[in-house]
Amino acid sequence: MDQPPVPPAPTEQGEPVALSPPLLHAMLEASHCGLVLLDDMARVIYWNPWVVRTSGVALEEARGRRLGEIFPESAGGRLHQAVEESLITGLPAILSPRLNPHPLPLRAYAPDGRGERLFTLMMIKALPVEGGARRTMIQILDISNSVARERQLREQARELRAQAEAIGRLADHDNLTGLANRRLLSELFFKARSRAKRSGRPLAALYLDLDHFKPINDLFGHRIGDLMLVEMAERMKACLRGSDCVARIGGDEFVVLLESLHHEEDAVIGAQKLREAVGAVCRIEGKTLQVGVSIGVALYPRDGEELEMLLRQADAAMYRVKQSGKNGVALTTREEGGWPPFG
Numbered sequence: 001m002d003q004p005p006v007p008p009a010p011t012e013q014g015e016p017v018a019l020s021p022p023l024l025h026a027m028l029e030a031s032h033c034g035l036v037l038l039d040d041m042a043r044v045i046y047w048n049p050w051v052v053r054t055s056g057v058a059l060e061e062a063r064g065r066r067l068g069e070i071f072p073e074s075a076g077g078r079l080h081q082a083v084e085e086s087l088i089t090g091l092p093a094i095l096s097p098r099l100n101p102h103p104l105p106l107r108a109y110a111p112d113g114r115g116e117r118l119f120t121l122m123m124i125k126a127l128p129v130e131g132g133a134r135r136t137m138i139q140i141l142d143i144s145n146s147v148a149r150e151r152q153l154r155e156q157a158r159e160l161r162a163q164a165e166a167i168g169r170l171a172d173h174d175n176l177t178g179l180a181n182r183r184l185l186s187e188l189f190f191k192a193r194s195r196a197k198r199s200g201r202p203l204a205a206l207y208l209d210l211d212h213f214k215p216i217n218d219l220f221g222h223r224i225g226d227l228m229l230v231e232m233a234e235r236m237k238a239c240l241r242g243s244d245c246v247a248r249i250g251g252d253e254f255v256v257l258l259e260s261l262h263h264e265e266d267a268v269i270g271a272q273k274l275r276e277a278v279g280a281v282c283r284i285e286g287k288t289l290q291v292g293v294s295i296g297v298a299l300y301p302r303d304g305e306e307l308e309m310l311l312r313q314a315d316a317a318m319y320r321v322k323q324s325g326k327n328g329v330a331l332t333t334r335e336e337g338g339w340p341p342f343g
Contacts, residue, residue: 034106034120034140040133042066042083051140054106054118071104079103079122086126086136095122097147106140119147176226177233180247185255188245189307192259196300201260203300204267205307207314208236208274210252211292211326220287227284228291235277239270255311264299264331271295271329279327292327294318303332 028035028048037046044062052058055071062070068080082093095103097119106118121143127135172184180188189205196203210232217225229252236246236254243259258270278293296317298310317332324330 033142034138036067036138036140037127038067038083038136038138040087040135042080042087042136044070045135051106054142055104056107067104074104077103079124082122082124083136083138086124087134090126090128090134092123092125095120095124097121097143104140106142116144118142119144174248177230177248179233179237179254180245182247182249185245185247185249185257186307188247189257192245192257193300193305195259199260201262202264202267202302204256204258204261204264204270205298205300205310205314206256206258206267206271206274207296207298207311207318208254208256208278209294209318209322210278211294211322213252213291216289216291220289224284224287224289228282228289231282231284232278232291235280236274239273239277244270255314264302267297267299268329268331271297275327275329294321294326295329296321297329297331299331 028046031048031050034051034054035046035048036044036051039045043064043066044059047055047059047062057070067074067083074080078095082095085091086093103120103122106120107116119142121141123139123141125137125139127137129135172181172187173179174181192203213225213228216228229248233246233248233254236256240246240256240258244257246254246256248254256270256274258267261267275293275295278291281288281290283289296314296319298304298313298317300310303313304310313332317330321328321330
């Protein structure tokens with residue numbers, strides 16, 4: 001085997017001694033990283049026992065052959081290019097597992113040859129020898145544990161983000177229906193009001209209270225009542241545009257914000273669609289059920305500029321619907337008495 005010049009090594013007394021070939025060979029054989037030496041045609045001259053163990057290819061079988069012949073799947077890959085460039089330029093190169101996770105099909109040692117594939121960091125360096133020829137040395141470090149740890153940390157980070165999102169959702173959404181809660185409703189109203197100011201179009205706040213819901217709870221139990229609420233929430237969402245929103249603010253009470261209305265009458269039309277959707281018959285666990293809904297409608301900026309003011313106005317209008325026979329829609333104004341309900 002061709003050997004590069006070996007500089008003398010200092011003794012304990014500081015006097016240099018030459019490292020003998022047997023000692024160098026013993027060091028290479030005992031190394032815990034891979035060492036490969038290639039000739040100027042990129043053919044294998046030597047590799048140490050670490051490479052033998054992880055590749056499953058004996059040195060005698062590899063000697064005189066190119067890496068691409070020994071490992072066809074690596075032929076023409078980044079390792080091949082790095083070796084060629086090193087032979088031509090004499091400059092070192094590093095292959096990171098981030099871009100090249102498996103330049104060679106090396107595996108953790110296992111008697112049955114089916115160990116896990118290794119993630120390796122490879123350092124390629126040209127070694128000048130006498131006569132102007134070049135040799136290329138490849139050092140191979142197994143960093144599988146580091147890669148596994150990095151993956152574990154990334155997975156933990158993803159889990160923490162997911163948990164944070166879930167916690168945030170619990171803080172902003174109703175646990176049963178998944179609708180916005182009062183806290184999120186306030187934020188959504190603030191943004192909707194800003195858009196309404198810029199566009200000059202009215203914004204409607206609808207206060208909805210289910211009719212005849214309590215008897216269902218009393219007769220069939222809270223489980224059926226909860227399923228009914230979930231069904232009503234889905235029906236309400238199906239009636240709305242992407243810019244609108246619906247929130248659950250109480251047991252059977254909901255608020256809907258309708259944005260970008262062309263006319264105030266559009267709020268009544270939207271409320272009537274909600275009333276019809278909620279009032280349709282539904283079947284839950286084999287039971288035929290039906291509720292109605294009383295809806296009060298308040299308009300921004302006509303009836304107020306703050307959400308609480310609009311909800312008080314809409315609640316008053318909704319209450320008039322209840323007194324007038326339920327299952328209807330009513331607009332409200334600041335004037336005493338408001339508008340009559342729409343059946």
